[in-house]
Amino acid sequence: MAKNTVSMDKLISLAKQRGFIFQSSEIYGGFAGGYDLGPLGVALAENIKNLWRKKFIQERDDVVALDSGILMASKTWEASGHISNFSDPLTECKKCHKRFRADHLEEDGVTDCPECGGELTEPKQFNLMFQTHAGPTQDKDSVVYLRPETAQGIFVNFDNVLQSSRMKVPFGIAQIGKAFRNEITFRNFIFRVREFEQMELEYFVKPGEDEEQFKYWRQFCMDFLTNDIGLKKENAHFRDHEKEELSHYSKSTTDIEYDYPFGTKELWGIANRTDYDLKQHSDHSGKKLEYRDPHSNEVFTPFVIEPSVGVSRLLLAVLVDAYDVVEGGRSTTTDANKEEEVVLRLHPAIAPVQVAVFPLSKKKELQDRAQGIAKVLRADFRVQYDESGSIGRRYRRQDEIGTLHCVTIDFDSLEDKKVTVRHRDTMEQERVAIEELTDYIKESASNIST
Numbered sequence: 001m002a003k004n005t006v007s008m009d010k011l012i013s014l015a016k017q018r019g020f021i022f023q024s025s026e027i028y029g030g031f032a033g034g035y036d037l038g039p040l041g042v043a044l045a046e047n048i049k050n051l052w053r054k055k056f057i058q059e060r061d062d063v064v065a066l067d068s069g070i071l072m073a074s075k076t077w078e079a080s081g082h083i084s085n086f087s088d089p090l091t092e093c094k095k096c097h098k099r100f101r102a103d104h105l106e107e108d109g110v111t112d113c114p115e116c117g118g119e120l121t122e123p124k125q126f127n128l129m130f131q132t133h134a135g136p137t138q139d140k141d142s143v144v145y146l147r148p149e150t151a152q153g154i155f156v157n158f159d160n161v162l163q164s165s166r167m168k169v170p171f172g173i174a175q176i177g178k179a180f181r182n183e184i185t186f187r188n189f190i191f192r193v194r195e196f197e198q199m200e201l202e203y204f205v206k207p208g209e210d211e212e213q214f215k216y217w218r219q220f221c222m223d224f225l226t227n228d229i230g231l232k233k234e235n236a237h238f239r240d241h242e243k244e245e246l247s248h249y250s251k252s253t254t255d256i257e258y259d260y261p262f263g264t265k266e267l268w269g270i271a272n273r274t275d276y277d278l279k280q281h282s283d284h285s286g287k288k289l290e291y292r293d294p295h296s297n298e299v300f301t302p303f304v305i306e307p308s309v310g311v312s313r314l315l316l317a318v319l320v321d322a323y324d325v326v327e328g329g330r331s332t333t334t335d336a337n338k339e340e341e342v343v344l345r346l347h348p349a350i351a352p353v354q355v356a357v358f359p360l361s362k363k364k365e366l367q368d369r370a371q372g373i374a375k376v377l378r379a380d381f382r383v384q385y386d387e388s389g390s391i392g393r394r395y396r397r398q399d400e401i402g403t404l405h406c407v408t409i410d411f412d413s414l415e416d417k418k419v420t421v422r423h424r425d426t427m428e429q430e431r432v433a434i435e436e437l438t439d440y441i442k443e444s445a446s447n448i449s450t
C-alpha cells in the first residue's frame with residue numbers, strides 16, 4: 001500500500017505562512033483541537049464545498065438541500081441514541097494524569113502511558129457532545145447540545161421536505177454545516193478537531209433496494225475524490241467495516257480511507273443506516289415519518305444511505321496529496337541557497353488562485369496595464385495581482401499555493417499586446433495575445449490533470 005512521505009511539519013508551516021490554516025487563539029497559546037482558516041484556506045474549502053454541491057445536488061434531480069440549526073430540541077439526541085451511545089473510551093495516566101482514547105492506544109499496541117510510561121486507569125465512557133443551556137436558567141431542563149452531526153437535522157425535517165418538495169423515493173437531502181465533538185486527543189493537525197463542517201447526504205430508499213444503493217454511493221464518493229477533487233487513486237481505499245465494528249444503527253458501513261503521512265485513516269464514512277433514525281424519531285415524537293408510494297399506495301419507512309465527510313479532513317487530504325517537493329529547486333532564475341521548492345499541484349477546480357498577474361517591474365505604466373488585465377481576468381477566474389519581489393520569487397510563491405498560471409506583463413507587452421504565460425506544472429512559458437488570454441487559460445486549465 002502506498003505510503004505518503006510528506007513531512008507534516010513542513011506542510012503545517014507552509015499552511016500557516018501562506019494563509020491556509022492558523023492555530024485557533026494562537027496569541028493566547030492556542031486552543032487545543034481548534035484551527036482557523038486563513039484567506040487561502042477559506043478559498044480552498046469553499047471550492048471543495050462548491051464542487052460537492054455541484055456533484056451531489058446541482059447535477060442531480062433526486063437530491064435537495066437543507067440547512068438546519070446547530071441547536072435542536074434535546075429530545076432529538078435521546079431519540080437518535082447520542083445521549084446514551086455517543087461516547088469514546090477514555091483512559092487516564094495515574095502518574096502524569098494525561099488522558100487518552102483507549103481504543104487508539106489499543107490500535108497502536110500501547111499498554112502504558114505514551115507520555116511518561118505510567119500505569120493507565122480502566123477506560124471509562126466519555127460522551128462527546130458539547131452541552132450548553134438555552135434560556136436564563138441553568139438546570140437539567142434547559143440543557144441543549146451542539147449537534148455532533150448534521151444528519152439528525154435532516155431526519156427530523158424528513159416530512160417537511162417531502163411535503164414541500166414532493167420528492168419521490170429514492171431521493172436525498174443534503175446539508176453542509178458545522179458539527180461539534182468534544183474529542184479527547186488531537187495529534188494530527190486538522191485531522192481530528194472539535195469543531196468542523198460536515199458534508200452529509202441522507203439518501204432515502206425503499207427497503208430491499210438499500211444494499212444496491214449503498215454500493216452505488218460508495219463508488220460515487222470514490223469517483224468524486226479521484227476524478228473531481230483530483231486525489232491520487234493509489235492514496236484512497238475502501239475499507240468495509242466488520243460486523244463487530246458497525247454502529248448500533250448500521251447494517252453496512254464502508255470507510256474511504258486516505259494514506260495520510262501519519263497513517264491510513266478514515267476520510268469519508270458511507271453507512272447504510274437502515275430505517276433506524278426515522279423509526280426512532282417517529283416513536284419519540286409521535287409523528288410518523290413514513291412514505292406512501294404514489295403508485296402502489298404502499299406505506300413504508302425508508303432506509304437511508306449516508307455518505308458523510310468532514311470538510312477539514314478532506315482539505316487535509318487535498319493539501320497532502322498536492323504537496324510536492326522538488327529537491328534542488330526548479331526555478332529558471334537562480335537563487336543562492338535554494339535547496340528545495342514546493343509545488344502544490346492542486347486540481348484546477350479547487351486551486352484557490354487560478355491566475356496570478358505580475359507587472360515585470362515597478363514602472364507605473366506596466367502596473368496599470370497589469371492591473372487592467374487582472375480586472376478583466378477576474379470576471380472568469382480567481383486572480384491574484386502581485387508586484388513585489390523578483391519574478392522568480394513571485395513564481396515560487398504562486399507554486400507554493402498551487403496557482404495554475406502566472407501572467408507577466410513586460411515592456412514588449414505594451415507594443416505587441418502579448419503577455420508571457422507560465423504554467424505551474426511544466427514551467428513552460430508562452431507568449432499569448434492579451435485578447436486571447438481568457439480563452440487560452442480556460443483551455444489550458446481543462447487540460448491539466450493531477
Ligand code: ATP
Binds near residue numbers: 183190198310314
Ligand atoms: P473517527 O472514527 O475518526 O472519530 P467517526 O467514525 O466518528 O470518525 P463519523 O461519525 O462517521 O466519524 O463522521 C463522518 C465524517 O465526519 C468522518 O468520516 C470525518 O470525515 C468527519 N469527522 C468526524 N469526526 C471528526 C473530527 N473530530 N474532526 C474532523 N472531522 C471529523
